[in-house]
Amino acid sequence: MQRSVSTTVRVKLHSLTTRKADLLAREYEAFQTEVHGGDADLYSATDQQASKVQRQKDPNPDTEQPVVLRNDVFDVSYDEDTVLSSCWVKIPVYDPERGQGNSIWCPAHVPHKDEQLVREGDIRDSELVCRDGDWYVHLVVKRSVTVQDEYDDVLAIDMGARWIATCAFLSDRKTTFYGEKVRRIREHYKQLRKSIGKSKPRQGQQVVERIGDAEARKVDDRLHKIARQIVKDAEERNAIIVVGDLGGIRKDNDKGRYVNDKTHKMPFARLLNYIEYKAHDAGIDVQLVEEYDTSKTCNRCACEGVRETQGRFACPECGLDDNADKNGALNIGKRALGKFSKPLSEAGAGLAQPETQVIVQRDDEPANLSVSVGATPSGGTPRL
Numbered sequence: 001m002q003r004s005v006s007t008t009v010r011v012k013l014h015s016l017t018t019r020k021a022d023l024l025a026r027e028y029e030a031f032q033t034e035v036h037g038g039d040a041d042l043y044s045a046t047d048q049q050a051s052k053v054q055r056q057k058d059p060n061p062d063t064e065q066p067v068v069l070r071n072d073v074f075d076v077s078y079d080e081d082t083v084l085s086s087c088w089v090k091i092p093v094y095d096p097e098r099g100q101g102n103s104i105w106c107p108a109h110v111p112h113k114d115e116q117l118v119r120e121g122d123i124r125d126s127e128l129v130c131r132d133g134d135w136y137v138h139l140v141v142k143r144s145v146t147v148q149d150e151y152d153d154v155l156a157i158d159m160g161a162r163w164i165a166t167c168a169f170l171s172d173r174k175t176t177f178y179g180e181k182v183r184r185i186r187e188h189y190k191q192l193r194k195s196i197g198k199s200k201p202r203q204g205q206q207v208v209e210r211i212g213d214a215e216a217r218k219v220d221d222r223l224h225k226i227a228r229q230i231v232k233d234a235e236e237r238n239a240i241i242v243v244g245d246l247g248g249i250r251k252d253n254d255k256g257r258y259v260n261d262k263t264h265k266m267p268f269a270r271l272l273n274y275i276e277y278k279a280h281d282a283g284i285d286v287q288l289v290e291e292y293d294t295s296k297t298c299n300r301c302a303c304e305g306v307r308e309t310q311g312r313f314a315c316p317e318c319g320l321d322d323n324a325d326k327n328g329a330l331n332i333g334k335r336a337l338g339k340f341s342k343p344l345s346e347a348g349a350g351l352a353q354p355e356t357q358v359i360v361q362r363d364d365e366p367a368n369l370s371v372s373v374g375a376t377p378s379g380g381t382p383r384l
Contacts, residue, residue, distance in 0.1 A: 001149040005280055006124060006142050008273050009114045013106045013135040015084055020104050024135055027093040028128065031067045035059055043092040043101040045073045049125075066127035066138065074103075076123055076139065085109070087118075089137055091128065108137065117141055131216070147285040153239035156333030157230070157275075158294070158325050159246055159268045162310060166325035167230055169237060170333045175326045176233070178226045182219055182266075189215040223267060227274035234284050241279055242336035243272060244291035244328070287336055294331035295324065 016024070030040035034050035036059065042050060049068035059065055075090040082088075085107030095102035110118050121141035129136050154170040164179035234241050246268050276286045298305045298315035305315040305327075313324040320327075 001147055001285075003145055003147055003280075003285065004142060005145055005276065006140050007117060007121075007277050007280075009110065009118055009139040009141055011087075011089065011118075011137045011139050012109045013089065013137065014109055015107050016135070020106060021135075023093045023095065023102075023104055024091065024106075024128070025130075026096070027091075028067055028130055030094065032064055035065045036061055041094045041096065043073070043094050045070045046092060046094075064130075066129045069126045069128055069137070071123055071125050074126070076108075076118060077105075078119065082107075091137070106135075117143065145280040145283075147280060147283050148238075148240075149285075151238055151240040151285075153237045154333045154336060155230070155234045155237070155239040155241050156289075156329045156336065157241065157243045158291075158329035158332055159244060159266075159271070160325055160328070161266060163325050164266055164268070164271060165226060165230065166323075166329045167233070168326055168329040168333065169239060170330065170337075171237070173326075173330060175323070175329065176229075177325070178229075182222050182226075185215060185218050185222065219267060220270070223271045223274055227271060227278050230275055231278045231282055231284065234279065235282055239284075240336075241275065241284060241286045242289050242333055243275070243286065244294060244332045245288040246291065289332050289336045291328075291332065294335065295328045297331055299327050299330035299334065 013024075027042065027046065030042050031046065031050050033040040034042060034047065035054045035057075037054065046067060046069070049070060053059070053065055053068060057065070069091065073092045077088050077090070078086055079088060080086050087108045087110050088105045089108045090103050090105050092101060092103050094100070118139060118141060121143045124140040124142050126140045127138040129138060152171075156168050156170065158166045158168075160166065162179070162183075163177045164182050166175065166177050168175040230241070233239075279286045296304055296307065298313075298318060298320050299322075300320050301315060301318040303315060303317040305313050305320070307313055307324050309324075311324055312321070313327040314321050
């Protein structure tokens with residue numbers, strides 16, 4: 001089965017002249033002003049995108065939004081004859097000296113593994129972002145892939161603050177928890193930034209920026225490993241991958257500074273991007289599934305349950321006592337097959353109608369089956 005899929009490639013801009021860096025910074029700040037309801041001079045096409053973001057997302061005032069680059073006004077070009085860089089990205093900006101829109105060509109570094117994709121794929125609307133003083137373009141590349149249309153199992157993934165990915169097979173409910181190392185990395189660098197900021201107030205900012213780069217590299221490496229293992233598990237069982245859609249998780253979801261820091265900064269989108277990219281290369285389809293009510297509904301009887309703690313789910317109707325994230329993942333898997341019973345559909349959840357055929361062989365709804373190495377299904381801490 002042929003599918004048209006989009007993959008995001010993170011391209012870093014480098015060796016920028018002072019003028020180009022200033023124009024990028026100016027465009028970025030002007031975009032923030034526009035999306036938060038202000039008025040600023042922007043490249044005309046980018047100004048339209050800012051209005052669209054402001055209208056559709058209504059972002060919180062303290063959040064920064066990536067600059068949307070419309071694909072008809074920016075470009076990616078390769079020139080092997082230039083010494084500075086073989087890849088160049090044309091970015092539309094407003095030039096205050098000219099009083100009108102202009103475009104600047106910026107040297108860029110494309111990860112080696114993504115070069116062929118960028119060269120041959122169809123570049124769509126992308127984003128300009130600033131991270132720790134460095135500029136990146138998140139290129140959205142559209143391509144056609146061949147994926148299977150028949151599967152023997154479903155690998156469902158629930159993403160959350162405690163475990164960045166809880167993966168459960170519907171056939172036997174074997175569950176694997178991922179994210180402990182990601183949490184350790186983030187907590188380590190968080191504490192390191194605090195200590196440096198207090199002890200070296202003058203030089204601290206530069207050190208913190210270098211620390212941020214190191215943290216991003218380590219987290220990214222871990223995300224790649226998680227995605228590879230998930231796809232490998234799906235291949236071994238010929239399973240389609242279904243993921244709970246976390247779109248809008250950061251909007252109107254203020255749960256306090258501590259929880260927000262754990263939830264809002266977790267790299268869910270990046271992990272999903274890696275899973276999709278690796279799965280499609282392996283011929284496995286990935287489907288996003290509406291996550292509404294999956295965390296508080298019993299996967300066995302579809303009744304509303306109780307989460308007495310963050311990690312434990314209990315159902316007062318059928319007696320299910322299980323790990324809460326595992327329960328959510330199984331609900332996501334069932335929703336992908338359109339197997340949720342009436343209470344969830346009445347609550348406003350849209351049931352998936354998959355185009356692919358999935359045949360799941362299993363016994364009648366066991367209460368609690370084993371999870372991965374050392375995990376405790378009642379809500380304890382899995383040892384990864």
